[in-house]
Amino acid sequence: MKRTRRGILRSIGAGTAVAVGCVGAASAAPPRDGETIADIASNDDRFTILVEALSEAGLVATLDGNRQLTVFAPTNTAFENLLRVLGISKDKLLERDDLAEILTYHVAPGRRDAESVTTSDQVPTLNGAQIDVDGTVLNGGQAAIAQTNIEASNGYIHAINGDNVDGTGVLLP
Template sequence: MKPTRRSILRSIGAGTAVAVGGVGAVSAAPPSEGETIVDIASSDRRFTILVEALGEAGLVGALDGNRQLTVVAPTNEAFRALLHELGVSKTELLHKDNLADILLYHVIPGRRKANSIANVSRLPTLNGENIEVDNVDGAVRLDDRADIVDTNNEASNGFVHAIDGVLLP
């Protein structure tokens, strides 16, 4: 059977990835089926405020597609603490002009398990800024504001890690 152009290009692409040291867990092949990041967040009562915020900001589609992403997802308690800290209501927060920037600051390109996050000092985000990462007494701390409290919730298009604070760009 004569190889097709497509199969040749695929083998070149795979060989190139291996030649440069692979691309690791960040872009590992996704599971072929299953729940998306949005499905996981929507079915977990800890993330109802996050899901509502994603809807208000028009970002549900961005997290529901095939693009491989990792979300460090603030819990409802994290959002309530932020509301208290800022002295605003949930409605006021959901109508902030920079809501999409805040939410995209919680989204990391690629599939990253918790150990991949713990072993770096900084993570790029979809809003263009970086999250600072520290290991403090065995906990992974982000921007000195939030700890990862539940890890490796795997979706067909990435991972969801619950955090106990809301990160602010």
């Protein structure tokens, strides 16, 4: 009988699976007083391209308020992989008409910690679509969760990339 990652996670517990699966830090410091998802991403060198894209798409305010959200944040490496695969520059990516749609595909309503995500079959997104989840792999290999539970005052960030999967690390609807 073939076991899926979800089945394995459910059988040994998501917290243990995160640690055993080398997914990265399974927990982070408690939310810093007042630091929002936008604040934390802006101060993390791994997310500079994401922050530029959010700014270009006019979405910084969405991640800077009180609404509880979960962001599957592509790292710079994920964006660089995407640019290479698409054969375009960062400037061309930032000019895309569907940039906001792509970015809101990375944001789920509600505060979802790693256990909530990894034990779900699908996670709804702000653009109305669903992200398929199989343990720490998203959308059949488009991205892998690299670090979980980066906690903000208004939700969680889960860093994603293309390591250990066939995709670039950026989710495309």
